[in-house]
Amino acid sequence: MESGRRVAAKRGERVRTAISGLDLTRARSLADALRVVRDEQRTPIAGATDLYVALNFGTLKPSLLVDIWGIDGLRGISVKGDTLVIGALTTYTDAIKSPHVAKRLPMLADASRLVGGPQIQNRGTIGGNIANASPAGDSLPVFAAVDAVVVLKSVDSERRVPFRDFYTGYRTSVMRPDELIVAVEVAAVEGKQWFRKVGTRAAQAISKIVVAGVRGDTPRIAYGSVAPTVVRARETERVLASGGSIDDAAATLQREIAPIDDLRSTADYRRRVSVNLLRRFWSDTAS
Amino acid sequence: MPSVGQNVSRKDGIGKATGRAQYADDLVFPGMLHGRTIRSTIPHGRIRSTTISIHSGFRTPDHDDASQRGSLARHGFTFVSHRDIPGRNVVALIEADQPFLAERDVLHQAEPIFLLAHENVQTLNALTIEITYDTLEPVFDPEKSEGVLKRIDIVKGDVEFALARADVIVEGTYRTGHQEHVYIEPNGVIAVPEEDGGIAVYGSVQCPFYVIKALKSLLGDDAKVRVIQTETGGGFGGKEEYPSILAGHAVLLARKSGRPVKMVYDRVEDMIATTKRHPSIVKHRTGVMRDGRIVAMDVDVILDGGAYVTLSPVVLSRGCIHAAGAYRCENTRIVGRAMFTNTPPNGAFRGFGAPQTEFAVEVHMDRIAEQLGIDPVELRRMNALRPGDQTATGQTLRDDTSALIVLDEAVKRTDFHRKRAEYKGTNKAIGLSLFYHGSGFTGSGERHLNSKARLDLTEHGVRIAVGSTEIGQGTRTMHAQIVADTLQIPYESVEVAQPDTSKVADSGPTVASRTCMVVGKILEECALDMRAKLGSMTPGQYYAKHGSFSVERKYEPPDWIEWDDHTYRGDAYATFAWGCDVAELEIDPDTYEIKPIKLTAVQEFGRPIHPALAKGQIEGGTAQGLGYALIERVVMKDGAMANAQLTNYVIPTTLDTPAMDVVMLENRYPDGPFGAKGLGELPMDGPAPAVVNALRHYGLDVRELPATPELLATCDSL
């Protein structure tokens, strides 16, 4: 490469509103990031595919940020024993390309292919999807359905939180402000995996309903975008596991979800389709 | 080697593909400021008071206007209100009702009230302006509004008499919502004070001379002002009239500050504040005989115009003229009303009223066919307009009428009847629509426009100097082909001037599918004149001997056109283009999602000047029509667009757009350049009814757009 040439701002500024009010530092290592998150109350930023949309719209709340994109230790997908370990900075593209995911958790690859388009898939991260805690997060029903475990670290602790305990309400989780998600772990999944996302169009769509299911000895099924958090439909699962009819299961499902009307869809539509997709899951995965 | 009919290399050069083409936001000028619009946040009311404050400790005394302004100026702000307007606070268009800046009355959300400029965008945006209002009750429902913006009556024969004698009467009400243009480049202009004391406006515009007219209203008739069109990233009608307001705003700021001012909207502001397609409610009452002959058509059209007149009377006009569809009927009554509501004014969008009314009539036709037990193709064939038939306005159609030609081709090419039978009872469906679109301005419109074109001889050839704009549809190229072949010189020796109102002729607006048929025709006449004057010399030879000369001509509509503006009878358009679309869909029974599998578009528009560009118009317009049919939904809350982000107002991606089979048929229009008619808008009229008719085939009684899965889930089954 040729030697450096300094290019100063030679035209009128055209930066976004909030930029000069933002304070962004870069973490060089996980230890660095954890310290800064604790001591300086900085919000981590990785793929920025949610946070910078907020910045563009002027709704970005935090002004103290720490860029964790460069922490390579948080990348990578590996298998330890029989557990799939997905680093927090795994992008959707990483998940789509991973042979481990293809073999052990193919419905994560299915979900990843339906997130945004290639550009978003190249930057959006699994850790970010989990931390963002949107009820519409596309990977969340996948992790809920397989009873994944979220690995959290702080400066002097590490804990593993089962996915069922991770979310406590709309956009809230048990994560402490001094913690970072470092990985999500998935034990071996027995049974057929099934995934379906209904968006506002065929690509680049926010989900109106998203469903992930596993037909093992007992069925596991999770729904997104039909409640303030991702929902594991446990009562519905129990009905099916004990040999109940699909009609009984459908009726039970109605009690477990709480869909709303919003800019993208209606509660009524979400109800109908949730039930239809339950039936479809059941018939598709029947041996 | 003639260029017309060939896919010659385009006059745009390679700049669009290299990133060198200059769009409005790419331009910078020394000392440039950025501008911002302060808009109302209520749909209806009166302004009571204004407080201005800026973050980081800067405050002004409340209600103290003069002190506020003094402080603002010391901090580098330029502040503009209606008091800074030297001329008239009226956006000159059809009526004189819309202000550039609200004075006291606010009639819609996002109505512009104040303007600000500052060198630094962040500082500019840090200023908070709080406005208190006395609110008034808003009207949002056009059917409940009492404000009639415009009424049109088109009457032929005796519709009540004929209805009484019909075997069957079929009634129906059909609705369409707003549609947002989503040109990928938002609106943007830069106003630049010039050394001679005038002002230049560079901008993303379709109609630079419309902007001049509006600026002269704003500044005074003898104002020195010129408009230069920058490379424009899509228009579709959304940059026909709106840029006049934006230009006026930038000019006011530039005048006051003495500096160039750039105003480029971001996507959210553009979607909330600028024009959209008019929502419609169309009611049909149709008398038919048992054999399928239509004997009476009674149509009621309501359009939601928004808060100001803008172009609604013309949208209503075109919508009503097309409301009876591509069919002949002796007894027709079309009553149309555009209504005021307290919403941002709706405006021009490709099709301009016809997509709404042709949606209604085409869905209605399939319902008629169903009620009579007649094949929908046969019903159309029986009633389609033929040469010699009269339209609803009493226009006798000529040989360039192609309804049956396009219908038969589409039916044959898609194997329509076999698929119709085969798909019945499956998750697949197939539907059809027959439609037409008048080329050029309605009735006496072209005469009133008085459009001109000019050719200048140059050292190497000739330069085209017209006000028509290239907005992606291929204006530069197509005009150059017409001129080159008429002059019998190489296509390469024709150049096209960038539209600068101080340098080119006023060719009228780049709208109404007129840029080829009308302006291309004037250019053809200019070229014939020039050819005669050149004699046997080439342009180069003549130039070397005598220097340059120019030929300017104005448009002469065909002399057989007769139109009465008062009775709305006569020859509405010099010619029509014709289309027949067939939509094949797959419906997901679990989610009601619709996957278009294939769209066949058979379109007749005289003849293509540049086949690849023409095909591009058809494919692009068809994709927009599919979006209109299925996924584009504007959600209004308190009179403003609530889903003003591309995340929530969705247009088709690659994966939403089906394979398209485009068939371009020719039926030359004798008074068009090389036989060409207009094309740009025709493709928009067909896809939505074809899709909805396919849904009817599947078994869903859909009567409104967009046909979203949420709508289908609650639709009555047939």
Add this chain to the structure above:
Amino acid sequence: MRFALNGHEEDVDAHPAARLLDVLRVECGLTGTKEGCGEGECGACTVLIDGAPVCSCLVPFSQVEHAHVITIEGLGDDHPLQHRFMDEVGAQCGICTPGMIMAALVLGKNPTLDDVKTALAGNLCRCTGYGAIYRAVLKWKAGDESPPSVESE
């Protein structure tokens, strides 16, 4: 901050949280990358970072330190894909074209039509209905420089 831009080492002074899109257009003066939405939906701002297409309106400048960014200007004025876009009318108004080209660059050998559609699913075009864009990209991949025909596929 140092990063590689279109094959050259650059040292640009800008806020670390500035959008890469703005740094490219303003500090670097490269206006070929466009802003269409500011929310990662339209793809008009697509650039390559270390070979991967991303929306530059969503990338904090600090994240490209030591990375290699390629914009449309990096292709020069004579790239075959640029020519195919103009010949096939894959560009009508042209505002989406730089982003489309950058997204298409990562396609492998002999892509199918579905491969092309998937690679471009994050790029919106309002003018073309996409058909001509596919024709341009597939012709480029096939090394085909013949003039455009209008036969349907």
